[in-house]
Amino acid sequence: MDVLTEAVRWLNDPLNWTGRQGVLALTRTHLEVSAVAVAVALLVALPVGLWLGHRGRGATVGVVVANTTRALPTLALLTLLAATGWFGNTATALACAVFAVPPILANAVTGVGGVDPDARDAARGLGMSGARVMWSVEVPLAVPLIAAGIRTGAVQVLATVPLAALVGGTSLGTVVVSGFATQRYGKALAGGILVAGLCLLVEGLLAVLERVVTPRGLRSRTRATATDARPGPRRTRALPVAVGAADGSNDPAPSP
Template structure:
């Protein structure tokens, strides 16, 4: 019996899906840890990203500092927390929250800072103050990028949470770790397939959610810009795309 056959045999066993350590219970715990980690990261990254993007000052430095955390291996953070006496889901939530901050902060800063200045000038000319411009103009236009940041963070955390099993936490990684411990490599493969399937489902659901929260005018403007590119006859070696990219925000602003 080869490895793939063993994996599907393990997945087809109803006993592996029920109980405290069954797939359903572990998936629920996996999702719970993921949600807590992303929410914790969002509480830090989203307000900071909104402030930096709205001010259009210090955003680059903030993004660079946040991205330095990508150099910290999540497993190293889990080991550090474990050495400090923090085990299980709590350690995993903190470690994954650190991992989720960069995409959330980067996309929020980029989304707000990328709003066309002509649009902001028009809003200012209508008598909108800073707060009203932020809530009624900047944030709605930044929603696609902010949503993309949330989508990236969620999928990354989903793929990282299995490491919780290494510090006493419960997740779908427990299936993998248990398989290695008992040398049942079909079970290891089955656990990997479950994690991959969960990430793909989350990616698809969040892609639909991102489309749903994107304002219709932004979607139409992006669709028109994409449809116009082939008609211009541009190639990757053509220097004109740089000009087209610079003109893009102004055309989008006009469309809005």
């Protein structure tokens, strides 16, 4: 309880929010490093994912190869980069970019590859080229999954960037590391709370943005699917009425 009280006291101190090592400056740097990492991951993973999903071959191999990077600890990768002379925020951005590739790539492949074949056939029947089919039909229909992959990768990067403090970088992780170094565990807890709050805030903003970029027709279909899946009162199916039943033409003939 003393640690939590110390954390609240540290967060309520205005002096901890200003200056070069204040919360506001560290948050800005944290977001800048995260944005660079996500941008690098997008430049690598998104074109490859769209191409593999459109091609329909090699997608499984590509996703498996990308997912193998998850087995590599980010801290180990940061240490490896530091050993080769890469320190600070640059090394952190590169390591986090590697960590963000798998969800972006997997969702792009799944989204484009899962487009209804009838939609593709209809587009080709209209004379569209392969590239136009991908950009005019497949990508718009895959937007929800692609956006979800970007959101997942971005939040993972935000949660990993605090490791920058271990290789000479600056981020909100600096608060955590300095707190442990000086045995001020309330300060370390305050840094963890700030990182968690930033992740939740960005998660919410990206969820709203994901809904905005999703085409209206797909949003309506998703809403309709959710409504159909909602449990409700059981209805009995009406029996079909035979043609002519109203005027008695279908009544059985009287027996002689």
